[in-house]
Amino acid sequence: MPVNLSAPNAADLHPVPGLKLGIAMAGVRKANRKDLAVIALEPGAAVAGVFTLNRFCAAPVQVSREHLASGQEIRALVINTGNANAGTGADGLARARSTCDALAAQLKISPQQVLPFSTGVIMETLPTERIAAGLPAALADLRADNWANAAEGIMTTDTLPKAVSRQVQIGGATVTVTGISKGAGMIRPNMATMLGFVATDAQIAPALLQGLVKDAADQSFNRVTIDGDTSTNDSFVLIATRQAAHAEITSWDSAEGQALRAAVFEVSRLLAQAIVRDGEGATKFITVEVEGGRNEAECLQVAYAIGHSPLVKTAFFASDPNLGRILAAVGYAGIADLDQSLIELHLDDVHVASRGGRHPSYREEDGQRVMKQSEITVRVGLSRGTAQATVWTCDFSHDYVTINADYRS
Known part of the structure; x- marks a missing residue:
């Protein structure tokens, strides 16, 4: 649906x-x-x-x-x-x-x-x-x-x-x-x-x-x-x-x-x-906001790295707050001089990561509460400048595989 x-x-x-x-x-x-x-x-x-x-x-x-x-x-x-x-x-x-x-x-x-x-x-x-x-x-x-x-x-x-x-x-x-x-x-x-x-x-x-x-x-x-x-x-x-x-x-x-x-x-x-x-098999609508970049292009790089990641998308489908997957996507997005000690990560109102590590107040039950929602915002701070960009994506469910496996039948 x-x-x-x-x-x-x-x-x-x-x-x-x-x-x-x-x-x-x-x-x-x-x-x-x-x-x-x-x-x-x-x-x-x-x-x-x-x-x-x-x-x-x-x-x-x-x-x-x-x-x-x-x-x-x-x-x-x-x-x-x-x-x-x-x-x-x-x-x-x-x-x-x-x-x-x-x-x-x-x-x-x-x-x-x-x-x-x-x-x-x-x-x-x-x-x-x-x-x-x-x-x-x-x-x-x-x-x-x-x-x-x-x-x-x-x-x-x-x-x-x-x-x-x-x-x-x-x-x-x-x-x-x-x-x-x-x-x-x-x-x-x-x-x-x-x-x-x-x-x-x-x-x-x-x-x-x-x-x-x-x-x-x-x-x-x-x-x-x-x-x-x-x-x-x-x-x-x-x-x-x-x-x-x-x-x-x-x-x-x-x-x-x-x-x-x-x-x-x-x-x-x-x-x-x-x-x-209406993404094939989608159960969640996800907004990915990246801020604090040196320019819009690198903000989009990071946003799309998160939005494309099958590991991130399947975690959202399962409502599993395995949020290190998001940090990994930020890291491999292709910004060579990215300083991981400055990265901030929020999941809606939940402060997940700060200065490149788990935020002291973060609790997994808070992450899971947000992951169970049908609409979720991921916010990443790069602390490199004033640029920002937003991308919209969805989760990956079992139905995505079924729809595409059967597409021509």
Whole structure:
């Protein structure tokens, strides 16, 4: 069961003017499941994205990058689940392009105006004929209020759809930010099979969008890990339909710019955290805060060393306060001149370690009390500077092994 996460209420997901979503059952991998989604954009929208840094990236990632770089106005996104179209070579590229061709023909636009996205099993041929056959149904289903169905239609091993929506006042106008994401395993985005799509009707200068999507990813999807595996298909896309009735935002220095950034960051962060809460087999949601670093990069090194450690994650699953495992992870994180005599470790309100050793007041029953919680904060002090960073992760349970052992069956 996901950790303190429930399915979104469709009524709470605000439509974004200038954008519609349609869902269909195309039978990409299994019959009778929503597995094909189309997002259609009205003219004038701006689109930007960040993608996996895995060098063995999937065909749709390669094609999406090409189409974004072409400079043509993006008018549609097509997303399939059940098949990642990764590790499929030249044939996979051809099939990703043929999917764009098929949707472009239906919408009477250029194939370069379509971005393809896939998620699912790697090294299997994408059944483009099923996707093409499912497109008319997806297009017939296009609605502005279809976010909840779209969130369901991009799931793989997720147990729940993930969607978040917020509204903010900018220049006297109500601006909407709504997004969906999917992911539960093979998650350590580096921009897993992680997909995220966030849209807003804000009037943003198109030149600002790429910087915004990167910053949002760095504060959200690039701060989570379930199992340390960076997928071949990670993609995070930000869409601005630019239909809100306020003056165009041309700089982040203004109050309006800061308000929009905050809303985009919040939606992105909640979507990323939802992925962790729904991690494959997860029973606990863990926040890892590292402070007192010389720079943010080394704080992230330490946070990820803790978040990736199978020994740490299994201890959390067992509610076993074997907390020396956390100190060991801090030590092997890769900071060559780290002074262990300055390290501080807290588990929620419990002071576990001080000056590199067990804190005099620490009692194992206090550690176990915290470890039994469904939400836990690990706080590490490095005493080297003023930088800090936060990462969100989960535990490893027996179910994680079962889910991944049976993934293709």
